[in-house]
Amino acid sequence: MIENTFYTDESTQGRYELFDLGDLLVEENAETLRGATLAFRTLGELNANKDNAVLVTTWFSGTGKVMEDVYIGPTHALDPRKYFIVIVDQIGSGTSSSPHNTPGAQSMAKFPQVRIGDDVRAQHKLITEHLGITELALVVGGSMGGQQVYEWAVRYPDMVKRAASIAATARISHHQVTFTQALQEALTSDPRWNGGWYQDGTDVRDGMDRMAKIVATLGWSREFYQEERWRTILGMSSPDDFINGVMKAYFEPMDPNALLTQIWKWQRADVSRHTGGDLAAALQRIQAKTMIMPISHDLFFPPNEMEADAALIRDATVRVIESKEGHFALNGFEPAYIEQVDTILRELLSH
């Protein structure tokens, strides 16, 4: 267990609460994560009918902070004046239970291997037992957050009225498995990684920096590089300035074990685990009105893979978000991105 104030300081994470999960059975591995916690924050109020709750999930390396800042507010579809919005940080996010903040026998390299399904079961406990919610007007998330959306809609079909998956598929592709393995290997090949037993996350800076560069090759679109959007959108002065000042700087304060916990989940997300590998059967369980929202230039979860999911869901609509940032458009660098998201979510919420 090591201290990392990046995940605890209000200046970096805003305000969040910790929900005590008690002992969480990590289902498929049949291991119990003891004293597990979920970091969450709520905005708005639950109405009397308890039918205005919106669950927002988080992506790889993100926490509730970016979701709150980019996606939620009175100018957005996710308006706290109308909805009771619950943002939950995934396990391994650094804020919720993660290797570095877990004491004792499950600390650091001994942290259990958690799946998206474990996250969703933990979130279900928070939503139902702690917050007293039995129906979700919407579950929405991007990237790994979208993987959680699919898991929610398949695992708890009665509870999820609407689902919106932004830049995520229901089952990880072989391409993403290969890519995420490259990220893992960049981190774990650093000698100072030391099998997960570093003294401080920054010990693993070399591995983290290599990972950041690999992330940059697919996280942004080719057009992002072609049009030098690192200059116009991000205000960086050169490609090196962009890699150092955006990509490496972004990951540097994070915990390497936390990132690896997330990557392990990311590369195994697959709702067809519920149906013996039959993806169509899994997606047919979904009762939610579903919005499938690919990002036009996404190299992680390309539109045609998301459209293939949509074709297997009873009530799914595909709305492509146009953005030349590619996958990282999710971070809301451009007003045009979040305007499209808001329009699509308003359409979904109006039905």
Next chain:
Amino acid sequence: MIENTFYTDESTQGRYELFDLGDLLVEENAETLRGATLAFRTLGELNANKDNAVLVTTWFSGTGKVMEDVYIGPTHALDPRKYFIVIVDQIGSGTSSSPHNTPGAQSMAKFPQVRIGDDVRAQHKLITEHLGITELALVVGGSMGGQQVYEWAVRYPDMVKRAASIAATARISHHQVTFTQALQEALTSDPRWNGGWYQDGTDVRDGMDRMAKIVATLGWSREFYQEERWRTILGMSSPDDFINGVMKAYFEPMDPNALLTQIWKWQRADVSRHTGGDLAAALQRIQAKTMIMPISHDLFFPPNEMEADAALIRDATVRVIESKEGHFALNGFEPAYIEQVDTILRELLSH
């Protein structure tokens, strides 16, 4: 200097000759590569007019062997019964002068940093002084070979009658720079790399394997993974089987320093070095009838970047090669690929 029979055995490389370049000035670095050699092979005969010579260049990790096997023969546009075909392996290819086969003071990590321009000057010497050729009916190559094609056409415009660049741009993109840096870092972060002073290339297997996986994420197209073409085209039984049996196995016998020498060149290819950074001015020097041949699903050198080059060349035609393999279609796994190449090159050679 270490022995690597992969580069010298006829069973792996076919038959090639070595041309003694003597002392090659590595131009921009003002260093002299002493006792430099170029590996080359010729097929067919130079005609009396000396106007049927075709120069074929090589790509990253490739040598003349794959060019000979895939692109040349009586059924192909590059027919040795009609043309005198010269295939030249690039410096750092492992067969031509490379870190591991250079003795003495410039061996291994002390090998000079060579650019595409140095390669083309060396090839020019072979072509003119050794082979007595003053005119090239065609210069053709793919990927880094295409980078050499551009360099030839800009540097020696009077000599190059026709030029064909397959899957390559005239100036490297920022995206490719980032990607190739990730490859370098995968190799050089291996502790057994030891600053380039390993005892045997296989010492650096971990770094090579990591590099192979990163190459796999962009070298093949997303459709290659989506459609499990590693099964149908390559005959592999699973994604892991493909990564181990194709990607890692391909690079394993190669020399890490040789690959790094090539990557360093790859990420600096830029014909606008001749014109102070003005790409249009450089490409306007080209007198060759030029064929620009992107591969439809290429994530290294996407069609729109190649089309942008074509727009700056006086007599350039773009012909997109359709292949779902992406960049690695170059290796000729599919008959349909080489058939398209042959059709396009026949069209070019007919004028």
